[in-house]
Amino acid sequence: MLTTIQRQETGRARDSAAHAVVIGSGFGGLAAAIRLGARGYRVTVLERLAYAGGRAGVLRQDGFTFDRGPTIVTAPFLFDELWQLCGRERADDVDLKPMLPFYTIRFDDGDEIACSADDDSMRAQILRIAPDDLAGYERFLVKAREICRKGFEELGDMPFGSPLDMLKIAPDLLRLEGYRSVHGLVSRFVRHPKLRTMLSFHPLLIGGNPFRAPAIYCLIPDLERRWGVHYPMGGVGKLVEGLVGLIQGQGNAVRLEADVAEILVDNGRASGVRLAAGERIDADIVVSNADAAWTYGKLLAKGATTRWTQGKLRRARYSMGLLVWYFGTRKRYDGVGHHTILLGPRYKELLTDIFDRKKLTEDFSLYLHRPTASDASVAPPGCDAFYALCPVPNLDAGIDWAVEGENRRQAIIRRLSSTLLPGLQDEIVTSSMVTPMHFHDQLLSEKGAGFSFEPVLTQSAWFRPNNRSENIENLYLVGAGTHPGAGLPGVLSSARILDKVVPHANALAR
Numbered sequence: 001m002l003t004t005i006q007r008q009e010t011g012r013a014r015d016s017a018a019h020a021v022v023i024g025s026g027f028g029g030l031a032a033a034i035r036l037g038a039r040g041y042r043v044t045v046l047e048r049l050a051y052a053g054g055r056a057g058v059l060r061q062d063g064f065t066f067d068r069g070p071t072i073v074t075a076p077f078l079f080d081e082l083w084q085l086c087g088r089e090r091a092d093d094v095d096l097k098p099m100l101p102f103y104t105i106r107f108d109d110g111d112e113i114a115c116s117a118d119d120d121s122m123r124a125q126i127l128r129i130a131p132d133d134l135a136g137y138e139r140f141l142v143k144a145r146e147i148c149r150k151g152f153e154e155l156g157d158m159p160f161g162s163p164l165d166m167l168k169i170a171p172d173l174l175r176l177e178g179y180r181s182v183h184g185l186v187s188r189f190v191r192h193p194k195l196r197t198m199l200s201f202h203p204l205l206i207g208g209n210p211f212r213a214p215a216i217y218c219l220i221p222d223l224e225r226r227w228g229v230h231y232p233m234g235g236v237g238k239l240v241e242g243l244v245g246l247i248q249g250q251g252n253a254v255r256l257e258a259d260v261a262e263i264l265v266d267n268g269r270a271s272g273v274r275l276a277a278g279e280r281i282d283a284d285i286v287v288s289n290a291d292a293a294w295t296y297g298k299l300l301a302k303g304a305t306t307r308w309t310q311g312k313l314r315r316a317r318y319s320m321g322l323l324v325w326y327f328g329t330r331k332r333y334d335g336v337g338h339h340t341i342l343l344g345p346r347y348k349e350l351l352t353d354i355f356d357r358k359k360l361t362e363d364f365s366l367y368l369h370r371p372t373a374s375d376a377s378v379a380p381p382g383c384d385a386f387y388a389l390c391p392v393p394n395l396d397a398g399i400d401w402a403v404e405g406e407n408r409r410q411a412i413i414r415r416l417s418s419t420l421l422p423g424l425q426d427e428i429v430t431s432s433m434v435t436p437m438h439f440h441d442q443l444l445s446e447k448g449a450g451f452s453f454e455p456v457l458t459q460s461a462w463f464r465p466n467n468r469s470e471n472i473e474n475l476y477l478v479g480a481g482t483h484p485g486a487g488l489p490g491v492l493s494s495a496r497i498l499d500k501v502v503p504h505a506n507a508l509a510r
Helices: 004-016 025-038 079-084 119-129 130-156 165-173 182-189 192-198 202-206 215-227 237-249 292-299 310-315 348-357 401-416 435-442 488-501
Strands: 021-025 044-047 057-062 065-069 096-098 103-106 112-115 231-232 253-257 258-266 271-273 280-282 285-288 321-329 339-340 366-367 384-392 429-436 475-477
Touching: 004 192, 021 025, 021 192, 021 271, 025 044, 025 237, 025 488, 057 271, 057 321, 057 429, 065 321, 065 401, 079 488, 096 103, 119 192, 130 182, 130 192, 130 215, 130 384, 165 348, 182 192, 202 215, 231 285, 237 253, 253 366, 258 366, 271 285, 271 401, 285 292, 292 310, 321 435, 366 401, 366 435, 384 401, 401 429, 429 435
Parallel strands: 021 044, 021 285, 044 253, 103 339, 285 475
Antiparallel strands: 057 065, 096 231, 103 112, 258 271, 271 280, 321 384, 321 429, 339 366, 366 384
């Protein structure tokens, strides 16, 4: 145990350590803070909301606990690394439960596929649906493994700081057919529409359209098979709490309701931030976990120039919007699994309406999350907790969400009542809903996009805002809007990249 004198000396040493300010406490920001703390930085995380987690915050209402955002945890070793950097074990704080199956895809005709890493189960389901596609399915798994090995394991935490970095991977990109779309590559291996959907929908989990997201995202099915799909008992919010605890255990701080209004730049170098309340916080480096478009379009001090000009930001493609309805029922629906993807009658046409035509159509698809299938603690006894997520156009559509949000919620009730949750209307005991307006107004996401920039080839790797700002020294970006992209593995990997591009604290110590 440290003596009083040693504590004082340690305190003085920390006061002189290089200071890192992290804007935003999403998973990317929290992971960045831990990694910087482990490398000797004194770290202050600034979160404008009253709770930590950003999109991964928690809604507690009427005895129910709802994860506001991500619910599917893959590549859990990325979390384990953060605990290990602090000399601890993640399992001591957070219990990750493997999901079996990962999720169930329910087609509009009522047919279902339970997706898992159980080869016998998957083969049996494919033989039932399209026996002629079994060999192609198995060849696709081999291809996905190769793509995951290169795209995630080798390149997922590699910085892309110049066009030369793109040229270096061009041969691999061609060999892996990364110039194709996800759906285009999948279609080379299987013919049946249901199997093409099952193997290609994954870009939607990170804001992409499977018909134009590059085939590198075919790594996701292999990532699921390799490391599983998990649920943190108590909800994803338990991971947020655990990461905040690690930061505090390092002697660093997470400040809530600290709204950053401006990133300060002196002589081309980020020098700190100014809060909306007027407070100036000096820093040796600034890491922004805010939406990348918001960072470059709104937070940079006037006169600071980057290649991400207002014009370029306006021309960029943004992901779709999300309508998310959180609700609890007085009864349990024990026939419904933890994760269900409830598809509508159209696939490509619906995505075209959402991403391109920016139309809110009568038909829709849903992701239904029922955490009480695995964890009764998130609802009162005998009750169920749910959230229904519906992809919708972003704010470029000009939709009046004050009206259409409730219309869509009623349509979701009708859809769920006629399929998985009979009698739903009479069983609801608590309800809350967010639309793309929430993502814009509360989460400061440009155009209310659910996942920042759309993952297309011309907005990937170097073509995405870089993890180290191209023009402003000592400014770094993490989160969904930078490389490698959205999703928990993506944002955690963006923080991993900092280890390669941020100097050690000793090099900046005062």
